[in-house]
Amino acid sequence: MPYTLVTGLVLPDQFIDNVLASPQSVLASEKYERLEAVFAGAGDTLSAALAALLASGTDLVAATSEALAYMDRCLDAGFRPGMGHVLPDRLFWAEPEDDEDDEDPDAPQDFALPPHDTRH
Numbered sequence: 001m002p003y004t005l006v007t008g009l010v011l012p013d014q015f016i017d018n019v020l021a022s023p024q025s026v027l028a029s030e031k032y033e034r035l036e037a038v039f040a041g042a043g044d045t046l047s048a049a050l051a052a053l054l055a056s057g058t059d060l061v062a063a064t065s066e067a068l069a070y071m072d073r074c075l076d077a078g079f080r081p082g083m084g085h086v087l088p089d090r091l092f093w094a095e096p097e098d099d100e101d102d103e104d105p106d107a108p109q110d111f112a113l114p115p116h117d118t119r120h
């Protein structure tokens with residue numbers, strides 16, 4: 001049975017809808033907040049994630065939902081390497097969490113080299 005994933009349907013109030021459908025019905029619909037940037041590689045990120053999840057045996061509806069959530073997080077963490085479009089950060093999950101509230105102000109300072117500021 002053929003399925004179609006339609007992405008980027010503009011909704012009111014700065015939201016985007018993504019719909020997985022068959023000729024007979026809508027199987028899934030995922031709504032995300034619209035990000036104010038122009039991206040390069042968003043479709044590649046989504047299709048690669050979806051293909052990997054399907055190849056590992058994940059159900060189509062669950063794989064679509066997970067791939068869309070992954071793409072949303074990649075776009076949210078995206079970066080602009082120059083003056084062009086924003087690139088998805090597919091390794092957002094590898095970056096350490098920023099826990100500024102948990103830091104002890106009396107703890108000794110670490111004078112090691114800071115982590116890189118450049119994303120690749």
